[in-house]
Amino acid sequence: MKKLVNDPKNVVDEAVAGFAAAHGDIVRVSSDPTFIVRADAPVSGKVGLVSGGGSGHEPLHGGFVGVGMLDAAVPGAVFTSPTPDPIFAATQAVNGGAGVLHIVKNYTGDVLNFETAADLALAEGIEVRTVIVNDDVAVKDSLYTAGRRGVAGTVLVEKIAGAAAERGDDLAAVAAVAEKVIGQVRTMGVALTPCVVPHAGEPSFTLAEDEIEIGIGIHGEPGRERIQLEPADAIVDRLLGPILEDIPFVSGDSVLLLVNGMGGTPQIELYIVFRRAAEVLAAKGITVTRTLVGNFTTSLEMQGMSISVLKLDDELTELWDAPVQTAALRWGR
Amino acid sequence: MKKLVNDPKNVVDEAVAGFAAAHGDIVRVSSDPTFIVRADAPVSGKVGLVSGGGSGHEPLHGGFVGVGMLDAAVPGAVFTSPTPDPIFAATQAVNGGAGVLHIVKNYTGDVLNFETAADLALAEGIEVRTVIVNDDVAVKDSLYTAGRRGVAGTVLVEKIAGAAAERGDDLAAVAAVAEKVIGQVRTMGVALTPCVVPHAGEPSFTLAEDEIEIGIGIHGEPGRERIQLEPADAIVDRLLGPILEDIPFVSGDSVLLLVNGMGGTPQIELYIVFRRAAEVLAAKGITVTRTLVGNFTTSLEMQGMSISVLKLDDELTELWDAPVQTAALRWGR
Amino acid sequence: MTNDTINLDQLTGWLTRFRDLVTEQVSYLTELDSAIGDADHGSNMTRGMGAVVEKIQASPAGTVDELFKGAGMTLVTSVGGASGPLYGTFFLRIGTTAGPVASLDAPGLAAALRAGLDGVVARGKAEAGDKTMYDVLAPALDAFDAALLASSDITSAAAAAYSAAQTGRDATEALLARKGRASYLGERSIGHIDPGAASTSLLFQALTEILGEE
Amino acid sequence: MTNDTINLDQLTGWLTRFRDLVTEQVSYLTELDSAIGDADHGSNMTRGMGAVVEKIQASPAGTVDELFKGAGMTLVTSVGGASGPLYGTFFLRIGTTAGPVASLDAPGLAAALRAGLDGVVARGKAEAGDKTMYDVLAPALDAFDAALLASSDITSAAAAAYSAAQTGRDATEALLARKGRASYLGERSIGHIDPGAASTSLLFQALTEILGEE
Numbered sequence A, B: 001m002k003k004l005v006n007d008p009k010n011v012v013d014e015a016v017a018g019f020a021a022a023h024g025d026i027v028r029v030s031s032d033p034t035f036i037v038r039a040d041a042p043v044s045g046k047v048g049l050v051s052g053g054g055s056g057h058e059p060l061h062g063g064f065v066g067v068g069m070l071d072a073a074v075p076g077a078v079f080t081s082p083t084p085d086p087i088f089a090a091t092q093a094v095n096g097g098a099g100v101l102h103i104v105k106n107y108t109g110d111v112l113n114f115e116t117a118a119d120l121a122l123a124e125g126i127e128v129r130t131v132i133v134n135d136d137v138a139v140k141d142s143l144y145t146a147g148r149r150g151v152a153g154t155v156l157v158e159k160i161a162g163a164a165a166e167r168g169d170d171l172a173a174v175a176a177v178a179e180k181v182i183g184q185v186r187t188m189g190v191a192l193t194p195c196v197v198p199h200a201g202e203p204s205f206t207l208a209e210d211e212i213e214i215g216i217g218i219h220g221e222p223g224r225e226r227i228q229l230e231p232a233d234a235i236v237d238r239l240l241g242p243i244l245e246d247i248p249f250v251s252g253d254s255v256l257l258l259v260n261g262m263g264g265t266p267q268i269e270l271y272i273v274f275r276r277a278a279e280v281l282a283a284k285g286i287t288v289t290r291t292l293v294g295n296f297t298t299s300l301e302m303q304g305m306s307i308s309v310l311k312l313d314d315e316l317t318e319l320w321d322a323p324v325q326t327a328a329l330r331w332g333r
Numbered sequence C, D: 001m002t003n004d005t006i007n008l009d010q011l012t013g014w015l016t017r018f019r020d021l022v023t024e025q026v027s028y029l030t031e032l033d034s035a036i037g038d039a040d041h042g043s044n045m046t047r048g049m050g051a052v053v054e055k056i057q058a059s060p061a062g063t064v065d066e067l068f069k070g071a072g073m074t075l076v077t078s079v080g081g082a083s084g085p086l087y088g089t090f091f092l093r094i095g096t097t098a099g100p101v102a103s104l105d106a107p108g109l110a111a112a113l114r115a116g117l118d119g120v121v122a123r124g125k126a127e128a129g130d131k132t133m134y135d136v137l138a139p140a141l142d143a144f145d146a147a148l149l150a151s152s153d154i155t156s157a158a159a160a161a162y163s164a165a166q167t168g169r170d171a172t173e174a175l176l177a178r179k180g181r182a183s184y185l186g187e188r189s190i191g192h193i194d195p196g197a198a199s200t201s202l203l204f205q206a207l208t209e210i211l212g213e214e
Ligand SMILES: Nc1ncnc2c1ncn2[C@@H]1O[C@H](COP(=O)(O)OP(=O)(O)O)[C@@H](O)[C@H]1O
Pocket: A081, A108, A109, C033, C037, C038, C040, C041, C044, C045, C080, C081, C082, C083, C084, C086, C120, C123, C124, C125, C126, C131, C132, C133, C134, C179, C180, C181, C194, C195, C196, C197
């Protein structure tokens, strides 16, 4: 394992300190417990948005704290959900009196820890609503399972719900917008290489020089299926199939197309993927009206990518276009 | 070699097509010869900025085309300077009557091909000025050598010169601002892993599990020195030493600190690096007033990073802060 | 030896011994989690139980509820992930049910453990066969209760529970996961022992060992 | 056989043979460039000379200047990198100096080659010992000129040039690079043959082979 780290135990703390040093104009960082809030938190009268989860997915979530998006992000250890206490503390820190929305990726650990934090907040008289992001179509959904995972679609939920909160929507309305995005976004990913968790020091799976994993999550876990390496276009087709069938997306739809790098993929490859995905959507009569390409929800240094498609309407488009000022996503200000 | 590509021969063309599809609001793309221009080019009365070089360094240069930065980018084959004809065509396409600035990284191939393109433009009556970026302190400069390479500092030159052009400076003034940035920025980099050029299919050097290359360029070439892997802080100190000695940077200086990922480095590691670099600068009485952290000048999937320090004054700070709207760098609009 | 009751020292010893076992087997637990999860169950449990024992040593509990509420709270605030809240709730409920007493008799311990299991189910919604810690905890407690019908000896009930725990742990290998991270693997989750089932089996191993001592 | 002049067919053959040699040795040239550069000299030269020969075959040149200006222009617009402009200028200057003729005599060829070398120096500013193609080109042309003092036979002058070229190529191994990409390596550039020197040696090999034929 070769990494730019000091003691693996300090990876998250040192990175958060670096993040604070780099983005002092946008965020403040609290330590003990560790969380990141926007510089002007709490914003009086505005619904606060809190997300969080294991570290190693950067820029998710800290990179999305700022005007027009999250009010706070709570980083856990690498690939491990944070405990309830920092989530609760972050919730208190961003409560401007209009309640707080928890945006949680659907993993048992994240769900349970946020649940406890919400209970603690409620006990303090803070109104909390929770939305669970579960956009990963690689996982078959069912009432009897943990359900689908939350992956790169989370970024779109955070941006759009953040814009709704910023324009003054109340807690129920912000939660409703978030649920709408969750209902309309689907994602699937592929890994070319595994990643190495710093304290583990070993990749959690190994792939031969001609193998790839289809339907991976974002924690270096194996995917649904291991196949032979294929040309980029064939891989894109393989991911887009289940995505488009799921809602389904149909001719006449307007969509946002997100091609998300897993951390170690060169940008030139992401654009090769984007080209094919846009081509396939166009052939199906689906219009790509908004786009996002880059590393947004990563798995450390993993090579690979995910494709997300979000069905847009006028409201979602307007909220997507609204100004945002975070370390990793910025426009309009 | 595992990559998200189709035929290695088509990597650049397909990526440029994807880039065009993803960023149609910001750029237009010409094929045969291939170059990228901002959507509203040529801007009448404004100095045009053209940069370019081998592909594989994305987002450099295409990701920096747009309002407030470059007017055009000319991508060559992977790690190979473009030929003069597309550079000439791009120069014509962005000439708004106020002349064109060529921003060239100091590699023999880039310098020679831009030189020829400038001759061709001159023959057409277009005034061209050229600045050569050479920020890499890993290379000893001398009158008798090819001199230092141009690396990540190029991004800062492009942003600041772009802002000067946008505010209406004439060609001589824009060139002078660019030269000022070049005179005040220094960079040095490290590789943890090599990268693989798609058509080569093999890494151009190999490193053992406990070795790193200090003083690398951005073309997968070996660096000045191969050493044992060290903690991140020690590596940062090793890079910052030659950078700070070179101009030199001294107590009381205000600087922009850029921590640039080489393409395959997790963001969490870049922030660990940033933390240490900011710490070292603070200890020397140097104030970090502007920051940039991320993948800006890459070497495909290489793991590693470079640190750049730019001495700021009021003018450069103001130009840095000016609005910019490109695929990879955006604020103020 | 037989035990009609289990006292605060023994219960403290149970937690300490559990800490020792997860620490000894940290790599094993993490390997199990590599195969079907995210390779952190060993370090999660070691970190959490390490914190629990550290806290107990710094300020020993005066009553059973204090001991287990403290342990549960520490797990909740130091582990994260799925196992933190689940093990945390398990111990919190044990404490709440036990109350401010100095020791538990066999029915008292059985009731407390059962309340712990109910807490795990309330939080995680796991059912039999989902391939989770439930598949060790439930049969172990059933065996514990069944043994108590024959005799009020905690030692032999714990031994029965540990035996059922091992069987339950091994049986998770053949299951297709329906809860937790392993569920994302679908068919590929079959053929691996569930890491949480393995750590829960260590919990009963710790109990039998501590009761066998002295 | 001896040659007092070299005609258009032979000159075309020279370029074609050069294309064949760089294509045969593409991996060798790229390996040399891997060690001290960016691993593309083989593919650069193959792509460029491939385009040159393709163009000649599609529309054969009527005069020497047309042939070499065409070749130079094609290299400039198809190679990129350092070698594109340098080899491009080399051939462009040869064409300009040769003029619209059907063949060159020995002094004419010498003058044209010398003009090509001057072009390379004007563009690249290389000096002797910088570890570049100059370190083959300059001694090869000196040997060519020296041979012509003794006899006006182009074949033997070319043989002398090729011999000097090989010596020059091998001598680059011990040099520390001061120009081009290899210069960034400093001391680490020592111990490797310069890729451009190697391809330039092939240029003279091609010339001797074409003159030796028929
Ligand atoms: N819903 C659930 N109910 C009961 N146990 C669960 C549930 N989800 C997960 N677990 C248990 O948690 C274990 C994983 O714990 P751990 O690896 O520490 O957390 P995480 O999965 O968050 O990384 C699984 O092996 C399983 O036994």
